[in-house]
Amino acid sequence: MKNLRDWESHDETLSILYQATHDIEPPAWLDERILTAAHRAVAPPQPTPATPYSRRRSVRFWAMPVALAATVIMAAGIVRLARETGEWAPRPQMPMESPSSLAEPAAKADTAPAGQRTAESAHQGSSSATSSLAPASPAAPAIRMMRMAPPSSAASSMQEKKAPIAEEQHRQDILQIAPAMRDEEAKPERQAVDRPPKEWLAHIAKLRRQGRIAEARASLEEFQRRYPDYPQPIWEETD
Amino acid sequence: MCRSQNNLLIPIDEDADELLMLRYREGDASAFTRLYARHKGPLYRYLLRQCGQPATAEELFQDVWLKLIAARTGYTVQARFMTWLYRIAHNRLIDYYRASNRGLPVSYAGDCPEWVDVPAPLEEQPEHQDDRRRQAERLLVLLAELPEAQREAVLLKEEAGLSLEEIAQVTGTGRETVKSRLRYALARLRRGLGGAL
Numbered sequence: 001m002k003n004l005r006d007w008e009s010h011d012e013t014l015s016i017l018y019q020a021t022h023d024i025e026p027p028a029w030l031d032e033r034i035l036t037a038a039h040r041a042v043a044p045p046q047p048t049p050a051t052p053y054s055r056r057r058s059v060r061f062w063a064m065p066v067a068l069a070a071t072v073i074m075a076a077g078i079v080r081l082a083r084e085t086g087e088w089a090p091r092p093q094m095p096m097e098s099p100s101s102l103a104e105p106a107a108k109a110d111t112a113p114a115g116q117r118t119a120e121s122a123h124q125g126s127s128s129a130t131s132s133l134a135p136a137s138p139a140a141p142a143i144r145m146m147r148m149a150p151p152s153s154a155a156s157s158m159q160e161k162k163a164p165i166a167e168e169q170h171r172q173d174i175l176q177i178a179p180a181m182r183d184e185e186a187k188p189e190r191q192a193v194d195r196p197p198k199e200w201l202a203h204i205a206k207l208r209r210q211g212r213i214a215e216a217r218a219s220l221e222e223f224q225r226r227y228p229d230y231p232q233p234i235w236e237e238t239d
Numbered sequence: 240m241c242r243s244q245n246n247l248l249i250p251i252d253e254d255a256d257e258l259l260m261l262r263y264r265e266g267d268a269s270a271f272t273r274l275y276a277r278h279k280g281p282l283y284r285y286l287l288r289q290c291g292q293p294a295t296a297e298e299l300f301q302d303v304w305l306k307l308i309a310a311r312t313g314y315t316v317q318a319r320f321m322t323w324l325y326r327i328a329h330n331r332l333i334d335y336y337r338a339s340n341r342g343l344p345v346s347y348a349g350d351c352p353e354w355v356d357v358p359a360p361l362e363e364q365p366e367h368q369d370d371r372r373r374q375a376e377r378l379l380v381l382l383a384e385l386p387e388a389q390r391e392a393v394l395l396k397e398e399a400g401l402s403l404e405e406i407a408q409v410t411g412t413g414r415e416t417v418k419s420r421l422r423y424a425l426a427r428l429r430r431g432l433g434g435a436l
Contacts, residue, residue: 010396011425018397020375026283030297034304035275039268041308 193222197230205233256320264311275304278321281398282328288382288394289332299335303328318408325399325409329391336387346386374432381431389424392417 195203200223207216224232252258256277262270282303287296306327314323336343382390388410395406406417 010421011429014378014425014428015397017371017375017378020371021379022280022284024284024287025280026297026300030301031275031279034301034308035272037305038263038271038275038308041311042263042266042268042271044266 193226197223197227201233257316260311260314260320261316264314271308274320278324282324285325285391285394285398286328286332288379289387289391290335291383295335299328299331303331306331319405321399321401322405322408325395325401329409329411332391344387346388377432378428381428384431385424385427389420389427392420393424393428396421 193200200219204216204219204223207213207219223230254273256274259270259274263274279300283296283300286299286303287293290296290299303324307324310327317323333343333347336347382393385393391410392406395401395409399405401409403414403417403421407414410417
């Protein structure tokens with residue numbers, strides 16, 4: 001500083017006067033910015049946090065099991081629903097029947113009140129159309145009865161607790177109706193059995209003439225079993 | 240005491256700038272805070288009065304400190320901290336001048352002709368020159384009218400308290416050049432203040 005004492009390069013009065021202008025400072029935001037940068041520069045490196053179990057990752061992890069479970073539940077639901085609505089009902093094992101005997105129960109079912117059937121078809125929508133394409137079966141009345149169940153019961157049967165009850169109900173309905181149907185069909189045959197041999201054979205011949213060959217053959221077999229020594233009629237083999 | 244790269248012992252007290260800078264280099268952020276608090280005002284005023292615009296001064300001021308922060312790891316005590324700090328500031332200022340439309344002011348030339356050609360400010364004798372505050376304001380006006388190199392020499396002397404040698408070191412010129420700049424600058428300021436001093 002000795003050099004600055006030189007009058008030419010230092011003026012004490014000017015220096016003192018200049019000191020009076022020292023009221024200007026950098027703005028506070030600038031101070032903060034610089035200090036923050038300085039502190040960050042020497043801050044110890046932050047330990048890299050373990051990769052968080054991201055939401056995307058967890059979603060990807062669960063996607064496959066959830067999709068699988070959903071598929072299984074949906075498939076089970078569809079199968080159950082199809083069973084309940086009769087789409088997938090197992091056909092009762094019946095002996096070979098003639099077309100007329102098969103048509104009989106269906107005709108009986110058709111005798112249900114028209115209003116009832118209309119309501120039924122309106123309620124069932126497309127499923128009724130599907131069932132109408134299916135061949136008439138003796139179980140048709142049972143199926144129709146099941147279809148007439150209120151929709152709420154069908155919907156609730158989707159629930160696992162109620163499903164066995166619905167299945168049981170279905171089975172009982174079939175059991176109640178099937179014997180009745182079988183009795184109905186067997187009635188003329190039983191009547192024939194009770195007839196004397198001659199009349200029985202006449203009945204068989206009538207069946208043949210009517211084209212009910214299967215029935216005639218079954219009746220004949222039964223006749224032969226009952227009366228093995230009775231002279232057998234000779235008919236032309238038409239079937 | 241601190242040994243410099245040239246094996247020179249530089250006396251350093253506990254609160255010296257150099258020691259604070261060494262502590263900051265080692266990771267002591269509080270040392271930087273103290274350094275900054277000590278030098279922010281003079282450095283800001285130096286830049287503000289050299290460029291004349293607060294916004295530009297703020298930008299330059301920030302750049303200087305950020306350069307210092309970035310250069311901390313290579314810091315060694317070769318000279319006074321102030322010399323290093325103002326050397327960074329001077330270089331940033333020169334870059335600013337060069338980037339501006341005006342380019343580097345001619346006053347920075349070693350044999351600057353303007354020292355004699357630039358007309359001295361008119362001597363004004365306001366009626367109330369006795370007001371010290373107004374005198375200080377007048378001084379700032381006169382300072383702003385000085386050629387940049389002369390003004391810088393004055394500011395480095397008044398704000399940073401640097402010696403002729405240190406000013407020469409900072410500005411990259413010779414000691415005699417600095418002395419001349421100061422002599423011309425002070426003469427103009429005295430004239431401008433009209434003998435009120």
